[in-house]
Amino acid sequence: MSRVVSFEGLWCVFEHRSGQLVNALHDVNFEVQPGEFVCVVGRSGHGKTTLLRVLAGLQPPTAGQIRLGEVVVEGPGADRAMVFQQDTVFPWLHVRENVEFGLRALKVDDEERESTTAHWLDAVGLTDFADSWPRELSGGMRKRVALAAAMAVGSDVILMDEPFGSLDYFTRRNLHDVLLDLWEETQKTVFFVTHDIEEALILADRVILLAEGKLVDDIPVDLPRPRDEDVRASSAAVDITKTILAHLGITEEEATQV
């Protein structure tokens, strides 16, 4: 059952060791429709991950709330599975058991659990590696395991915190395709945190821009899919890139120097 995700007056304040208060999130308000692919973009330390952690229920907000439909988020749950930046597959479980973890926790019966696991392993192309240990896999394959585990648990909303940040360009592009295929098949709502503008252009329906904890822009990405090099070089895509860079306080000259 897909539900609207609403961020309502969300504040998240941390106390720095020096005693100074830091506004990680500053009165964030927006709504995400079911099945949307939202990329949250911003500089490091500007609240992207905090936003995702509050949505995951791993971090309580200082003020405000997040609602999934009518339900207020009060803690972590299988309806908001998360794929992390760091390696979080369980190294002591086989690939199959990793994908099964959430289903076991939810006490899904054996037959359904096995068929669901087999389906998602196939969907991410890991059927032949079901009985492997995670340490026998490459970094990209481990991300596929994490993705399959998040999908298998049947979440309405998938949260991804710079999941492909540590991977090489080719593996990352390959995983973008896998993710988009899964998203198109399931029509789940995806929140994808990234600081890579190209990645946002490839994936997103919408870009939420955060700067110093504030939502500074909400940019629709109306580019045709699949978004190959030609699409990303179109004037519409370049305009979006310029808008994002401007909000991040980076001029075109600086961007090309980088």
Added chain:
Amino acid sequence: MTSTDVLDVRAKALREKRRRRIASIIYIALGITLFFVAWVLLSLEASPWHYDIPPPFGAVGPFQDILQGVWGLFQGEGAIAHFWRNLGTSQDMKIKFVHACPDLHPANVNNPFRQIISSLMGWKYNADNLLPGQPSPVPIGQLPDYCYGYGIHLLVTIIRILIGAALGTIAGLAIGLSSLVFPKVAQVFTPVASFFGTAPIFIAAPFFVIWFGVEVPIMTTIGLVTFYTTLLMYFFSRRAAENIPVGIVESALTLGGTPRSIFRWVYLPGTVPEIAGGFRIALAGAWGLGVLVEVLGIQVGGGHLIDIWRFLIGQLQAPSALVALITFYGVLAVVVDGILLVLIRYLTRWSEAGRRLGL
């Protein structure tokens, strides 16, 4: 990577594995040789410990020709030969130590299994019939032969130590891991464990003997080993759980993990490598601790043999097999540790995965 490359990597990994295995065998052989060289040197007449430490090999027993005939080094029976000859039954003990093993008297227990259990309990005969230090009223020859052997004492010690270590491990893990789920357990137990943890256990050992007495070895030997293992396993299990990356636990939570499923599928398997390492350390300490407590006055066990040998040296001029006993426990500890290592490798095969192919 082509299939030829994979085969190359595999062959290289296998060569490396073989090299490591050969190196470890050489190290073990070197260690054993050094041990015996040190033993022989300490037992030479020029050594100040000559009277306490008999030579490992003598005119009787293995290598007698080399040691006596060729080198002319030692006379009489070597410690290892003495130890081996007296393992099943010992005439010296039969003559001089009728009461060495009163808890095994057939009047109290009527089959070998119960005799062992009875000796483990250690209270039955002593509590009913014998004051500490009082000679046994049991007539010579009424006890089965093995009651006069060294073997029964060693067996009793091994069983006590393994029982103590097993109980301590269960208790330590139960308290340590449950303290992660129930913080109040940690609040209560951590100060207690920290307090006792600061006192070296070998210093605490005599207090245990004073508190519980020597007539109740279940409370002294087993109790002390249990106590020591519990403390160690509590700290190791907590540290192991704390070392599990927060991200992994958070990932489990967002996948719908309940405290129970996270405990079963995350904490339990994830802590195995460190807990297993802790258990090996605890068991290594437990061997020494168990024997030490027995030396302090318990009437049955390997430690008690040390007391007997002191007497044997003085009264009978028989060689002390003390070093042989130490060697026996050393070998036993290495064998048990080896078995544990195989078991641990099986339980933590996931952590070795990938390394095998050099990935």
